[in-house]
Amino acid sequence: GRQKMLEAFEIVNKNFGELFSKIFNGGHGHLVLTEADDPLEAGLDIMASPPGKKLLHRSLLSGGEQALTAITLIFAVFLTNPAPVCVLDEVDAPLDDANIERFCDLLDEIKERTETRFLIVTHNAISMARMERLYGVTMSEQGVSQLVSVDLENTEEMRAFA
Amino acid sequence: GRQKMLEAFEIVNKNFGELFSKIFNGGHGHLVLTEADDPLEAGLDIMASPPGKKLLHRSLLSGGEQALTAITLIFAVFLTNPAPVCVLDEVDAPLDDANIERFCDLLDEIKERTETRFLIVTHNAISMARMERLYGVTMSEQGVSQLVSVDLENTEEMRAFA
Amino acid sequence: MEFKRIRLSGFKSFVDPTELIIEPGLTGIVGPNGCGKSNLLEAMRWVMGETSAKRLRGEMMDDVIFSGTERRPSRNLAEVTLLLDNSDRKAPAQFNDSDELEVSRRIERDSGSAYRINGVEVRARDVQMLFADAATGANSPSLVSQGQVSAFVNAKPQERRLILEEAA
Amino acid sequence: MEFKRIRLSGFKSFVDPTELIIEPGLTGIVGPNGCGKSNLLEAMRWVMGETSAKRLRGEMMDDVIFSGTERRPSRNLAEVTLLLDNSDRKAPAQFNDSDELEVSRRIERDSGSAYRINGVEVRARDVQMLFADAATGANSPSLVSQGQVSAFVNAKPQERRLILEEAA
Ligand SMILES: Nc1ncnc2c1ncn2[C@@H]1O[C@H](COP(=O)(O)OP(=O)(O)OP(=O)(O)O)[C@@H](O)[C@H]1O
Numbered sequence: 001g002r003q004k005m006l007e008a009f010e011i012v013n014k015n016f017g018e019l020f021s022k023i024f025n026g027g028h029g030h031l032v033l034t035e036a037d038d039p040l041e042a043g044l045d046i047m048a049s050p051p052g053k054k055l056l057h058r059s060l061l062s063g064g065e066q067a068l069t070a071i072t073l074i075f076a077v078f079l080t081n082p083a084p085v086c087v088l089d090e091v092d093a094p095l096d097d098a099n100i101e102r103f104c105d106l107l108d109e110i111k112e113r114t115e116t117r118f119l120i121v122t123h124n125a126i127s128m129a130r131m132e133r134l135y136g137v138t139m140s141e142q143g144v145s146q147l148v149s150v151d152l153e154n155t156e157e158m159r160a161f162a
Numbered sequence: 163g164r165q166k167m168l169e170a171f172e173i174v175n176k177n178f179g180e181l182f183s184k185i186f187n188g189g190h191g192h193l194v195l196t197e198a199d200d201p202l203e204a205g206l207d208i209m210a211s212p213p214g215k216k217l218l219h220r221s222l223l224s225g226g227e228q229a230l231t232a233i234t235l236i237f238a239v240f241l242t243n244p245a246p247v248c249v250l251d252e253v254d255a256p257l258d259d260a261n262i263e264r265f266c267d268l269l270d271e272i273k274e275r276t277e278t279r280f281l282i283v284t285h286n287a288i289s290m291a292r293m294e295r296l297y298g299v300t301m302s303e304q305g306v307s308q309l310v311s312v313d314l315e316n317t318e319e320m321r322a323f324a
Numbered sequence: 325m326e327f328k329r330i331r332l333s334g335f336k337s338f339v340d341p342t343e344l345i346i347e348p349g350l351t352g353i354v355g356p357n358g359c360g361k362s363n364l365l366e367a368m369r370w371v372m373g374e375t376s377a378k379r380l381r382g383e384m385m386d387d388v389i390f391s392g393t394e395r396r397p398s399r400n401l402a403e404v405t406l407l408l409d410n411s412d413r414k415a416p417a418q419f420n421d422s423d424e425l426e427v428s429r430r431i432e433r434d435s436g437s438a439y440r441i442n443g444v445e446v447r448a449r450d451v452q453m454l455f456a457d458a459a460t461g462a463n464s465p466s467l468v469s470q471g472q473v474s475a476f477v478n479a480k481p482q483e484r485r486l487i488l489e490e491a492a
Numbered sequence: 493m494e495f496k497r498i499r500l501s502g503f504k505s506f507v508d509p510t511e512l513i514i515e516p517g518l519t520g521i522v523g524p525n526g527c528g529k530s531n532l533l534e535a536m537r538w539v540m541g542e543t544s545a546k547r548l549r550g551e552m553m554d555d556v557i558f559s560g561t562e563r564r565p566s567r568n569l570a571e572v573t574l575l576l577d578n579s580d581r582k583a584p585a586q587f588n589d590s591d592e593l594e595v596s597r598r599i600e601r602d603s604g605s606a607y608r609i610n611g612v613e614v615r616a617r618d619v620q621m622l623f624a625d626a627a628t629g630a631n632s633p634s635l636v637s638q639g640q641v642s643a644f645v646n647a648k649p650q651e652r653r654l655i656l657e658e659a660a
C-alpha cells in the first residue's frame with residue numbers, strides 16, 4: 001500500500017516536472033508529500049516557479065499560472081494511468097492566447113502518447129481551431145438542447161459558437 | 163437600521179430585475195430575503211430564470227449564466243450607491259461572445275448614469291475593443307512588471323496582449 | 325475499453341433523444357452560455373455511476389430529469405446509454421463474451437435509478453467497478469468539470485492527495 | 493471624490509516606480525498570464541486599507557513587498573500612493589481644505605504599515621473611513637477581484653447579504 005503510493009508519487013512527480021517546463025516554456029515545478037511521515041496520510045503540495053521568477057507561496061501565482069499548474073498536475077497523473085476518455089469542461093477559460101496554444105500542444109502530445117479520446121468544451125476560438133472536429137450545442141427551441149455538427153473549415157460558423 | 167435595510171433591498175431588487183432582463187435579453191430575475199423574519203438576520207437569495215426557461219434551483223444554471231447573474235447583482239447594488247471607481251478583474255472569463263457584448267453594453271449604460279471610472283482587466287478581444295483606452299502590463303524583464311500604453315487602433319498590437 | 329457513443333433522452337435540457345459519436349483524438353464541444361454543453365458532459369459522469377446530485381449541480385438526483393420549459397411539460401424519466409468497445413476483452417467475466425458493452429442508467433421521478441449492462445440489470449457498484457478497472461469513472465481525474473481546476477488550485481494538500489490515489 | 497492616479501514602487505512584481513493615470517470612462521488593462529494585472533489592482537485595494545493578507549493572495553502582509561527575481565535582489569520596502577480630487581470638499585474636516593488628497597501606504601519588512609494623507613501620518617482606520625464615506629473602499633462591492641464572481645455565485649445567502657449592507 002505505502003510502497004505503491006510512493007512509487008506512484010515518483011512517477012507523477014517526474015511527469016509533472018517534465019510537463020511543467022514544457023507548458024511554462026521554462027521554469028521549474030515539483031511536488032512534495034507533506035504533513036506526515038506516513039505517505040498514506042500525507043497531503044500533496046505543489047512547488048511552482050514560472051521562468052525567471054522566484055519560488056513564492058503558491059497562492060501568489062496569477063489566476064492563469066495557477067490554472068496551468070493544476071492542469072499540468074491532472075495530466076501528470078493521467079499519463080501514469082491513461083484513461084480511455086478525457087473530458088475537459090472549459091479548463092482554458094483563464095488562459096491567455098499564448099498559453100492556450102501551449103495547452104493545445106500538450107493535448108496533441110498526450111493524444112499521441114495514449115489512445116485516449118478527448119471531449120473538450122471551450123468558448124475560445126484558438127482551442128476550437130486546434131480540434132479535429134467540432135460539435136455545437138444549440139437551443140433553437142428555448143430550454144431544449146440539440147447537437148449539431150460544426151464545419152471546422154467554416155470560420156464564420158465557428159465564431160457563431162464562441 | 164431595519165427600515166434602512168428594507169428600503170435598500172427594495173431599490174436593489176428593482177435594479178436587479180431591470181438589469182437582469184436587459185443582460186439576459188429577456189427572462190426574469192428577482193431577489194428574496196431568506197431564513198429569518200428580521201431582515202437584519204436574513205440571507206440574500208437569487209431567483210433567476212433565463213428567457214424561456216423554468217425557474218430552477220440556482221445551482222443548475224450554467225457557468226456563464228451564474229456569472230452573469232452575479233455581475234447583475236453587483237451592478238444592481240452599485241447603482242443604488244455609485245462608487246467613484248469600479249475595478250473588475252476578468253469578470254468576463256466565463257462569458258460567450260454575445261454575452262460579452264451585452265456585458266459591455268451594461269458598462270456603457272452604467273458609465274452614462276454615474277461618474278464612475280472603470281478599470282477592467284480582460285483577456286478577451288471583444289472587451290478590449292469596447293474600452294476607451296488600453297494599458298498593457300508587460301514583463302520584458304522576467305518577474306518585473308511594467309505599464310505601457312496600447313494603441314486601440316492597432317489590432318495587431320492589441321491581439322498580442324490577449 | 326474504448327468509448328464509442330453516448331445517447332441521452334430526458335436528461336436535463338436534452339429532452340429529445342440525442343446521440344454523440346465519440347471519435348478518436350480531439351473533439352471540441354462548443355455553443356453559447358446555457359445551451360447544454362456541461363449537461364452533456366454530466367450525462368457521461370451520471371451513466372458511469374455518479375452518486376452525488378451535488379456534483380451534478382442538483383439538490384437531489386431527480387434534478388437531472390427534464391423539468392419542462394414554458395412550452396414543454398416536464399418528464400418523469402431520464403435515460404443515458406454508453407456504448408463501449410470490448411474487443412480487448414478486459415471486462416469482468418460476466419460481460420466479457422461480447423465485443424460491445426452497452427451501459428445504461430435510467431431514473432424515474434421519485435423512484436431512483438436502475439442500471440443495466442447489455443440489458444441485464446446490475447447494481448451501481450458493478451458499473452462503478454467496470455469503469456474503475458479501466459482507469460476511468462465518474463470520479464476519475466480525467467473528467468474535469470467546469471470550475472474544478474480553480475477548486476483544485478485552492479484545495480488543501482489532503483484533498484489534492486486524493487488525486488494521487490487515482491494514479492496508484 | 494475622484495480618483496486621478498496611482499503610483500507603486502516595490503509592490504509585488506512592480507519593483508520599479510510605476511504610475512497609472514485613472515481617466516473617466518472605461519479603461520482596459522491587458523497582458524499575458526502572470527504579468528502583473530491583478531497585482532496592480534491589488535495595489536489599489538491595499539492603499540485603501542485592506543487588512544487581510546489572504547485577500548491579497550499572501551500569507552502575511554510582507555508578501556506584498558517585491559521578493560526578488562533570479563536577477564534582482566528583494567526589497568525591504570513597498571509604497572503605493574493614490575491621488576484623489578477633492579474639489580467637492582466632501583473629505584473629513586481635517587483634510588478638507590485641499591483640492592487634492594494624496595493617500596499613501598508604506599510597508600517595511602518586519603515592521604508593518606504606515607499610512608499618510610497629504611503627508612500627515614494617520615491610522616489605517618482614518619483611511620478606511622475616508623473611502624467608506626465616499627461609497628468605496630477595499631471591501632466595496634465595486635472592487636471585484638479575480639475569481640470573486642464565481643465565489644459569489646456559490647456563496648451562502650448569509651454571505652451574500654453582506655453585499656446588501658454595502659448598499660444600505
Ligand atoms: N432538469 C433540467 N431540466 C431542464 N433544463 C435544465 C435542467 N437542469 C438544467 N437545465 C438547464 O440547463 C442550462 C444549463 O446548461 P449547461 O450548464 O449545460 O450550459 P453550458 O452550455 O455548459 O453553458 P456555459 O457555457 O455557460 O457553461 C440551464 O439554463 C438550466 O436551466
Ligand SMILES: Nc1ncnc2c1ncn2[C@@H]1O[C@H](COP(=O)(O)OP(=O)(O)OP(=O)(O)O)[C@@H](O)[C@H]1O
Pocket residue numbers: 050053054056060061062063064065094299305503504505523524525526527528529530531532555556557558559560638
Ligand atoms: N512579492 C512579490 N514579489 C515579486 N513577484 C511577485 C510577488 N507577489 C507576486 N509576484 C508575482 O506576480 C505574478 C502574478 O501576477 P498577477 O497575479 O498580477 O498576474 P496577472 O497579470 O493577473 O495574470 P492572470 O492573467 O493569469 O490573472 C506571479 O507570477 C508572482 O510570481
Ligand SMILES: [Mg+2]
Pocket residue numbers: 089224225226361362363470
Ligand atoms: Mg458549462
Ligand SMILES: [Mg+2]
Pocket residue numbers: 062063064251529530531638
Ligand atoms: Mg490576474
